[in-house]
Amino acid sequence: MSSYKSTTLIGEDTDLLILLLYHAKVKDCKDIYFRSDISTPYVYNIGVLKQLLSDRVCVDLLFTHAFTGCDTTSRIFGIGKKPCFQRNIKDDSVLRSCSTVICSPKNDKVAVENAGSRAMISLFGGNQSDSLESMRYSLLCKKVATAKTFVTPERLPPTASATKFHSLRTHYQIMVWMGTSEGMDPTEWGWDVHCERLVPIMMDKSPAPDILLQMIHCNCSAGCNTLRCSCRKHGMDFTSACGRCQDSNCDNMSQEPISDEEEQD
Known part of the structure; x- marks a missing residue:
């Protein structure tokens, strides 16, 4: 018309x-x-x-809207549309390259997954040399060591597995918007069929190793030599998430403290 x-x-x-x-x-x-x-x-x-x-930003808006959450993709906890949009306006090189990949028809799943992971790391303030796993682990340790109440997991960056399926759904939705989704099977792009309805695949791996999900830390100042120490009470050794006892002699240490780099390895 x-x-x-x-x-x-x-x-x-x-x-x-x-x-x-x-x-x-x-x-x-x-x-x-x-x-x-x-x-x-x-x-x-x-x-x-x-x-x-500009035409460039209007294309990137498809990525910004779908990746940060639309009717068919999840919203990223703590990440709004406005900061992502402002970075696109300023031609952020990382988000720009990720948008180009995810908005390109006929791209393979590996390229889309990698671009989505890079975009997620960037939105959470990480360096491109980081991984989502290392960012989650480092941030969890910092929060557990300083928190006075339960650390809410939604404030951590998404897992690599969750990000993978989120990125696939983002790509598929953008292809639908662009009119280039013909021949694409949604079950290959982050969706599954349940009771004749499409449902999103959230993850295909556990959000963290079991030992990490059961992490207990203490803030002892008396050597961790009694059952008042929450670590000792639950049969766990000193960890890097423990608080004040890191600066004094800890009697609940099975081995010498290791560096952050060694612990990440």
């Missing part, structure tokens, strides 16, 4: 705005507007927005 007259699309879904910004051909159509259907509506001129943002 917009090819021969000014057109307004009325709706509330963010997907509609993202799709208009990606698909609208500013030079080949009349004015297109997107209006929210509320008592005090917002009206967006798609042509003006697209010129302000």
